[in-house]
Amino acid sequence: RIVYVNGAYVPEEEATVSIFDRGFLFADAVYEVCAILDGKICEFEGHVERLIRSLGELDMGMPVSKEELLEIHRELIKRNNVEQGAIYLQITRGTADRDFVYKKDMKQTLVMFTQAKGLTEEKAGIRVVSAPDIRWGRRDIKTVQLLASSMCKTMAKAAGKDDAWLVQDGFVTEGSSSNAYIVTKDGKIVTRNLSTSILHGITRKAILRLAAELDMEIEERPFTIAEAQDAAEAFFTAATAFVYPVIEIDGVELNGGKPGPVAKRLNEVYIEESRKSYI
Ligand code: PMP
Known part of the structure; x- marks a missing residue:
């Protein structure tokens, strides 16, 4: 290389x-x-x-x-x-x-x-576990201070899962290297509001814009692991993952353990839009 x-x-x-x-x-x-x-x-x-x-x-x-x-x-x-x-x-x-x-x-x-690495293959969905968010207080700055995230993801892998969703004061902040979302049973997309507690994802911004264009309802607010486990589906976004389904949270399967339709749709639309705007 x-x-x-x-x-x-x-x-x-x-x-x-x-x-x-x-x-x-x-x-x-x-x-x-x-x-x-x-x-x-x-x-x-x-x-x-x-x-x-x-x-x-x-x-x-x-x-x-x-x-x-x-x-x-x-x-x-x-x-x-x-x-x-x-x-x-x-x-x-x-x-x-x-x-x-x-x-x-x-x-x-x-x-x-x-x-x-391949980015456009069919996405099987990942299983996540929750972990305390022990990172520093300025997660909106994209520093290479990634040890806490690295430890959390390694812990998730050691437990036979794929990634960790980080929790602070009872609410999910984000994934170890992604923004986290749930889709409520009445079809609303919920993702944590921007603050110094999370990285302001570039994919997040694009997805919220596309979801709004598709007339999907969006709520930017914190959610708990319990609410996520009770959701219709869940997913995460990151630059090189696009929109990736989450099929299990702390042992509880969502959408029957299969990728949900909202994540699938948004991923397709995101790839389509990327092909119009990439440089
Ligand atoms: N949160 C964290 C902690 C991240 O490391 C990342 C990027 N890997 C994201 C969110 C997603 O940001 P983006 O969509 O800009 O890749």
């Missing part, structure tokens, strides 16, 4: 970052992941907009222009010949001797790589 590191396209074995990089020492870094569909980039504008916001919240700017960033995305997809998959970018504050205090305007590190 050819990856990108600070201006150079190199084989992955040759890409290096300093051990003094603050991304490595302090998780002082943000990231974004865009889906690649038909060799093109989905929702690029939305992801860059969120990236700029994440950087701003951490007192950083963009190391390259938006146009340059798009060019690197395209070049990397081309060099790796990716039809479907993910393209990951990470920006760290840069390299300095270890010190909790960071300096303004450091030379940032920018790395990017692609991951080929």
